[in-house]
Amino acid sequence: MDTAIVLFTRDLRLHDNPALAAACAHARQVVPLFVVDPALNVPPNRARFLADSLAVLREELRERGGDLVIRKGDPVAETIRLATWTSAQTVFVAGDVSRYAARREQRLARECGRYRIALEVTPGHAVVPAGDLRPADGGGHYRIFTPYWRTWRTAAWRQPCQAPETVSVPAGIEPGDLPFPDRGSSAGLLPGGERAGRDRATAWLDGPLKAYGDERDLLASDETSRLSAYLRFGCVSPLALAQAALSRPGGEEFCRQLAWRDFFHQVTAAFPDIGTEDYRPSPHGPRNWAEDPDALDAWRAGRTGIPVVDAGMRQLTAEGFMHNRARMITASFLTRTLGIDWRHGYRHFRELLADGDVACNAGNWQWVAGTGNNPRPGRMLNPLRQAARFDHDGDYVRRYVPELASLAAPYIHTPWKLPTAHRKQLNYPDPLSA
Template sequence: MQDKPLNLVWMRRDLRLHDHAALHHALKGPGVIQPVFVFDTEILARFANPLDRRLTFLAQVMLDLDSELRARGGGMLVLHGPATEVMPRLAQALGAAQLVAAADIEGPTRARDASVAQVLSGITKMSLVKDAWIRHGGAVNKKDGTPYHVFTPYAKAWRATLTPEDLAERVVEDKGRYAHVAALRAKAYAAGLRVLDLSQGLEALLEQIGFKKADITHWGTREGEARLHRFVETRLKNYSHDRNMLAEDGTSRLSPYLRHGLVSVRECARLAWDRPGAEGWVNELIWRDFYAMILYHYPETATEEFLPKFRRTLNWRRVEADFEAWKAGRTGYPVVDAAMRQMQEIGWMHNRARMIVASFLCKHLRIDWRLGEEHFAQHLMDYDLASNAGGWQWAASTGTDAQPYFRVFNPTTQGEKFDPEGEYVRRYVPELGAMKGKKVHQPWGDAARGSYPAPIVDHASARAEALRMFKEVA
């Protein structure tokens, strides 16, 4: 078996075995295939919390993939170490003919892939295919070939130039095509690579990478497909209205599954396409492509303002106590606090709530959007650099948004509009549990608010100060 050419499939944002561009590509040629995942120590170093939910989620996904692959005659090969070194060493130790992976758009990841390809040049062919976005980085451009900076014309061009191939399933016909995984694990181990043992279960796997088991009850690793089907069949038709209502389960909550590729974004679009409500939802998938396109063309916008006039010119405040109150969900603005506590509790926050809390941090507290971006990066199950930096810059008015900086959300009226019965606030802010209806959005001065804090800033004066800060440099 091992005499046949070996095709390694390096999985990253595509942790599934169906509609899979890299597997599809590897299976087109001769020989056997072997899926590989690396717990990259350079990425793990950024996870501050040993109980990070995402590592439990990923470790469980590895066990799931391994068991699915065993049923198909293969198994997962999971390694631990700096991927830039591990992958070339693995490919050489196993004498791989080809290394296939899905291309990324993030600057450091592209640099990592280029370095791996360079080390392997002349030894193992490295092939990058497209999988994680429907339209990749450079696929949709203006007529003059330059990138779009505004979403609406981008979305129009995205739809006008979409071809059936963009949404087509990348079929995985893998029967009898897997390499002998035990032999490959032994060879990799003999070459000095850190091959992780998947046979002892979740906690043992996490221990091998220095993490502990966290609560992921809200995010079943095998639920992605069922969630997608349920959403498309029951919720999609009302999406355009329900998507803004904070207490409703009106959105798909597929973002962690899309982030790690447990569901295929092409399948999302295919399933939704002709159904009532699809236009609004597909628009969100286009937003996902849009922010990925922006980061692809402008990698510096991960940390620098997209609009040159605001690049490091805004006079942000540095008030630790305010930042801590925002993080802890103790700002005295119920909808802001409910949202921040939702993220702490389940590792996810409603989109409307993300817009409200991000606006509150940047405008009401005048705290640098980069600090908020980093806080989200530590807590969101769906954390994705392109969408997060894009969303934060949108809220800070420093990004691609066509709206001027004087949009400042009023957190009280936002709460009253998008949580009219106050259910969302009561769910996450138990101190306000006794208050009825929408009164919960203005609890100040009411004895029933108990230990709930008074507002840390006054809306009207905070708004005026924010406008002054922007006007100074606009």
């Protein structure tokens, strides 16, 4: 074919990008396109990470003779407008699972049909695409992780795509302006983009990965990859990351976490209301969630009086990221201890997490709250036991709750047990209770 459009969505990379690779293999000219959709109202941390990622993607495309065309508006209308202007024969886009993405794909298919433009939907957001694995009982999708993991681990994976050496863009296209980074983002937010993502992945795979199985839950050591935002925006290929991890010691356990990500993607594809409705409705009618605005505000601010919970919430505010174990602890405290609706927590995380992916964010919140895919829906995490196990010496709390930094263990996790005079000097609240 002569000309193709590649609509980038959250696959902001050149390496192992099936949509881009297919377009470059089959078209003489390729128009890489990203459309900023004002309807999405992207929160500050993700807006800055996105802006970084788009800037890097444009630079790397220009190094190969191409460019990244930026438009603002409805993604379907802007794609069709550019396709008709360039006489493109095909639009390539990576498939996705959120309700927004599914509707965008449906509308794009309809409009491409109207204008006699072919639409090619490629994989790329997961190691194993959402629809590729089906349970043997014909249930449509896997509802429990363990059988999914067994199938995922033995599935045939596609081969990664090479980055194109050159990208030829039709002459005369106005590239458009990159979005400006948001000034309201967290000071500790990591830089976005494929270069930073690949550098971080390489350094982590060659170093901390080997201890991942033993240390990934230790809050203070933070032996996690910190690649979640790079995966969320597609700056790093999940497939290439999984294949690289499996060739190294410690890779099996890390791949299990990547499989959790794929698991929630296939759940969301089957249940697109995962961010608003209980996946597992109560057989006794709507749950009786507590209405406690003051407790919810204290939780958001990291002022619950439970140090390990507050450390997690303050890490989120400071970095646009939270350690995965802390995510579970803080979510359990909100939903199980305080009895507050998981949707409040989901929305708060969505506003601050640079990796605020609908499927993983909502899937994990519902898992902890007992409304989702947890086979033991009554399970709850005791924050003090979690702190004793995963922050035994209190270093995680000291890092993010500085008013308690002078306390030794075990008081750093239970400051309310201090003598009254000492406790008042800390300027730290008494613990909330349900």
